[in-house]
Amino acid sequence: TQLLEQSPQFLSIQEGENLTVYCNSSSVFSSLQWYRQEPGEGPVLLVTVVTGGEVKKLKRLTFQFGDARKDSSLHITAAQPGDTGLYLCAGARAGNQFYFGTGTSLTVIP
Amino acid sequence: ETGVTQTPRHLVMGMTNKKSLKCEQHLGHNAMYWYKQSAKKPLELMFVYSLEERVENNSVPSRFSPECPNSSHLFLHLHTLQPEDSALYLCASSQDRAGDYEQYFGPGTRLTVT
Numbered sequence: 515t516q517l518l519e520q521s522p523q524f525l526s527i528q529e530g531e532n533l534t535v536y537c538n539s540s541s542v543f544s545s546l547q548w549y550r551q552e553p554g555e556g557p558v559l560l561v562t563v564v565t566g567g568e569v570k571k572l573k574r575l576t577f578q579f580g581d582a583r584k585d586s587s588l589h590i591t592a593a594q595p596g597d598t599g600l601y602l603c604a605g606a607r608a609g610n611q612f613y614f615g616t617g618t619s620l621t622v623i624p
Numbered sequence: 625e626t627g628v629t630q631t632p633r634h635l636v637m638g639m640t641n642k643k644s645l646k647c648e649q650h651l652g653h654n655a656m657y658w659y660k661q662s663a664k665k666p667l668e669l670m671f672v673y674s675l676e677e678r679v680e681n682n683s684v685p686s687r688f689s690p691e692c693p694n695s696s697h698l699f700l701h702l703h704t705l706q707p708e709d710s711a712l713y714l715c716a717s718s719q720d721r722a723g724d725y726e727q728y729f730g731p732g733t734r735l736t737v738t
Binding site: 516518544545547549554555556557558559562564602604606612613614615616617 | 628665666667669714715716724726727728729730731732
């Protein structure tokens with residue numbers, strides 16, 4: 515059992531569609547980060563959320579941290595082929611513990 | 625050069641070989657990390673160094689041996705690996721070790737053990 519479960523694991527959509535990726539846990543995190551990883555590269559940080567209920571927007575990407583700080587979602591509006599990649603959530607807990615989620619592989623078809 | 629660099633980008637080695645992976649960060653960070661990324665598995669944290677001191681070792685087999693000679697460089701020495709060790713090995717750094725700091729990743733070394 516993984517501490518952070520992401521769903522769906524794989525997602526293939528047409529350009530212009532909207533999508534939501536979920537990151538769920540039964541544990542509380544002090545902060546949660548979202549990364550995107552493109553093939554052949556390391557993950558790149560997209561956003562950090564620290565407050566329960568917090569919503570952050572990055573152009574067409576909207577990130578939300580759950581009120582109880584146990585889960586998060588990433589919503590992409592009007593997906594583009596450039597959004598293709600592996601999306602990873604990562605949570606920080608007390609004692610400097612840091613956990614990555616299982617990942618969502620997104621493919622946006624032109 | 626900026627960011628986090630890793631060499632080599634690709635490595636093929638036999639089970640009896642000894643090789644080393646190198647990571648260098650040009651960000652002035654105090655913490656460095658080694659991760660293993662296998663297909664269909666979450667990123668696995670292997671080692672954490674803070675101010676050149678190893679502060680975390682997540683039950684990694686002894687055939688993986690890290691070395692951090694200074695705050696800018698991190699090595700992963702490999703010997704007598706197994707085929708299941710084939711994976712993408714990622715190095716990362718952050719300002720300090722605390723979990724709230726952003727981690728900057730290198731491009732990774734794609735390791736294949738034959």
